Amino acid sequence: MKLINQNTWQTINDETCGWVHTTSKAPSFPRLEQNIQADWVIVGAGFTGLAAAYRIAELNPTDSIVLLDAEQAGKGASSRNSGYIVDITLNDGGSTLADEQTQLAKNRLNKAGLDLLRQRVEQYNIPCDWDESGKFHCAADNRNIPKLKNFEGFLHRAGLEHQVWTKERLSERLGTEFYQYAVQTKSGVLVNPAALVNGLIENLPDTVQLYEHSPVIEMSQGNTLYLKSINGSVSANRAIIAVNALMPRNGFKTNRVFPLTLTGSLTRQLSESEYAAIGSPRPWGVLSASSMGATVRLTNDRRILVRNTVEWWPGLAMDQNALATRRERNYSGLRKRFPGLTNLEFEYSWSGNVCISRNSKPVFEQVNDNLFFAGCYNAGGIAMGSLFGKLIVDLALGNESDELAQLLNQDKPNLLPPGPFFDIGLQTRLAFNRFRGRTEA
Ligand SMILES: Cc1cc2nc3c(=O)[nH]c(=O)nc-3n(C[C@H](O)[C@H](O)[C@H](O)COP(=O)(O)OP(=O)(O)OC[C@H]3O[C@@H](n4cnc5c(N)ncnc54)[C@H](O)[C@@H]3O)c2cc1C
Incomplete structure (x- = not known):
């Protein structure tokens, strides 16, 4: 039976991702130009596929592994994201006991994925600006403060380390007066994601043969x-299929998951005087109290990242014209927060795709004896993808653990409504959420 069946491959990744340009050059690998055999094949060299490759080598050190990527390895969402290795999420959180239990269960998985990455970063000494200072969940609009207070109550009940910030101290810490209130969670990590993924690729075990620009078309x-x-x-x-947001494009899970396209921009480095003008703050990462609000970071090398667009863009790839209009929206987010930095421009703008399901559930599945799928992290896949890559191999090899049992017990992604209903419903919902979140964008 044919699964993937396409004639060719249309490139998705633009060449203007700021993280890629501000880290050392990625290693390069050959194209697949022969017919070969292997014990394992992994499709997709992002966090999920890489973690799967490491795990196979760990459990079955003599097995041969072929890792294929359609484009440059690791340069999909895994390099294009905002670099938050998430501990706990706000927007998944509800107020019932059951919601809190679900959120805590997800926190355990995120933590396991984060620990796995920390271990690799330490073992291979990967220079990726690893910063354990956590993340700030911020509200600019007073109407969103109750949501953060609710979150704070949950963190308190769950015994998760956090800190509440009110306006004055927050402004000093971040160097902007834009935000009114924040809850900082302390166990998340900030990185340059392209540097992290490069480090993982460079240190792949010897049993892995990686081929780039080698799309699986059939x-x-x-x-x-x-x-x-x-x-x-x-x-x-x-085979392990680890293509995340590209599942539908490859013909997989078309009625269960869908991609959304995000755009972000990164400024040039702040000059000494610009940096002093905002109070010389330490690096930070802000996530918005609204799911449509802006993600903003001050990086280690003193650049500002703004990511404040989310849209349904079926072609997945954005050309430079499309990116230019999104850069304007990123720019308006920058201006609102740093009105004094009048000469500060973006140096890079790029797009990337996240994989979403209606009920926020991931894909983690054994299709039959020899075919496995892992993906759909609903926009938070650095830690989760790393864990899923490991656990999908454990599932294939019958290696039991509490984490694997937890994953196997999760609900599957809900069915999506058929074609036109899906399009209209999604566009309407995005427009509504965008309107509600406009003050935080
Ligand atoms: C703008 C943005 C911001 C984000 N911010 C965060 C964040 O701060 N924190 C967080 O945790 N997550 C974030 N995410 C999500 C996170 O980046 C993803 O969940 C994660 O990278 C998924 O990793 P992956 O390996 O599963 O998929 P990917 O990194 O997408 O890798 C899949 C790979 O499969 C390859 N592929 C697809 N089809 C084929 C084929 N037919 N043949 C061969 N190869 C194929 C692709 O080229 C790609 O390299 C963000 C995503 C975006 C786009």
Whole structure:
């Protein structure tokens, strides 16, 4: 049976991701240009596929592993994200006991993924601006403060380390007077995601053969799986599909998950006088109290990141014209927060895709004896993707753990409404949420 079946590959990743340009050059790997065999094939070299490769090598050190990426390895969402290795999330949180239990269960998984990454960063000494200062959940609009107070109550009941910030001290800490109130969670980590993913690629175990610019355009199931690329193929005993937001584009889970496209921009480095003008704050990361609000960071190298657009963009790739209009929106977010930095411009703007399901549940699935899927992290996949990559291998090899049991017990993504209803419903919902979150954008 054919699963993936497309004639060619249309490039998605633009060349203007700020994280990629502000870290050291990524290693490069060949295209697949022959027909080869392997014990395992992994499709997708982002956090999920990389974690799967490491785990196979750990558990079955003599197994051969082929890792294929359609574009440059790691340069999809894994390099394009905002670099928050999340501990606990606000926007998933509700107020019932059951909601809190769900949120805590997710926190345990995030923490396991974060610990896994921390261990690799330490083991391989990966220079990725790893910063354990947590993240600030901020409200600019007073109407959003009760949501943060509710979150604070939850963190308190759950015994999770956090700090409440009121306007005056917050302004001093961040260097902007834009926000009224914040709850800082202390166990999340900030990174340059492109540097982290490069480090993971550079240190891949020797049993992994990585091929870039080698899209799988056809895949057939059977006792042996056959994956065809443009100039070569892989026959393998087991396959792991780790393509996250690109699942529907590859013909997978089309009625369960969908991509949304985000755009972010990164300024040039602040000059000494600009940095002094905002009070010389230490680096920080702000997440908005509204799901449509802006994600903003002051990076280690004193740049400001703004990411404040979310949209349904079925082509997935944005050209430079489309990016230019989104940069204007990123710019208005920058101006609102730093009106005094009048000469500060963005140096880079880029887009990336996240994978969403209606009920915020991930895909973690054994399709049959030799085919496995992991993805759909609903916009928070650095830690989660790393954990899912590890656990999908554990599932394949029968390696039991509490975390694996927890994942297998989770609900699956709900069915999406059919075509036109989905389009209209999604556009309406995004427009409504955008309107509600406009003061935080
Ligand atoms: C703008 C933005 C901000 C974000 N911010 C955060 C954040 O701060 N914190 C957080 O935790 N998460 C964040 N995310 C989400 C996070 O980046 C993703 O959840 C995570 O990177 C998913 O990793 P992955 O390996 O599953 O997928 P990806 O990194 O998307 O990797 C999948 C790979 O599969 C390859 N592929 C697809 N189809 C094929 C094929 N047919 N053949 C071969 N290869 C194929 C792609 O080229 C790609 O490299 C953000 C995402 C975006 C876009």
